[in-house]
Amino acid sequence: MSLNKILSIAGKPGLYKLLTQTRSGFVAESLLDGKKLNVSFKSNVSVLSEIAIYTLEEEVPLKDVFEKIKEKENGGRTAVSHKDDKIKLEEYLFEVLPNYDEDRVYPSDIKKIIQWYNLLHEHGITEYANEEEEEVNSEEKE
Structure with missing residues (x-):
């Protein structure tokens, strides 16, 4: 599974897996406890594949x-x-990203990065390429 289907929902702990879209939003499943959640389009949701870390x-x-x-x-x-x-x-x-921008990357951001990495690791999500990148890579190998 790519990071295109993994979400962070403001006000909710942990990460969520996108399951399906509904008329008023979508259904997501918590990676922490497996509970399903209806999320409206009004919610502040971030897709992990769209998040970037500031460097110098x-x-x-x-x-x-x-x-x-x-x-x-x-x-x-x-x-x-x-x-x-x-x-x-x-x-x-x-150590991981020596040129990260210390003024714009806060300790709370670092906590999230580490927590999210470990949570994904626990669920066997260790390949982080986007689905489009995976398709291109598999086509190049053929």
Whole structure:
């Protein structure tokens, strides 16, 4: 599953998997507890594939940050917890993304990145390419 189907919903903890669209919004399933939730179009929803992290030069897509974390951790969970203190979280992100913009990436953002990465890892979602990228890659191999 790509990050195109994984959502963050404002005011709701964790991440959600997009299941289906309805007339008034969509149905999503929580990755934390598996409960289904009706979400209206009025809700503030972010698709993980659309999120980027500020660096000093450009914005780096979240999937690229997740790939760097996966590389650093050899495919495992992060060495730090999202509950660790601010300094430890900043040091960790600096190891993963040395040129991240410390003025525009807040500790709360770093907590989310680590929490989301670990949550995706727990659910076996470790391939972060978009579906379009996956199709192009498979066509190139043929």
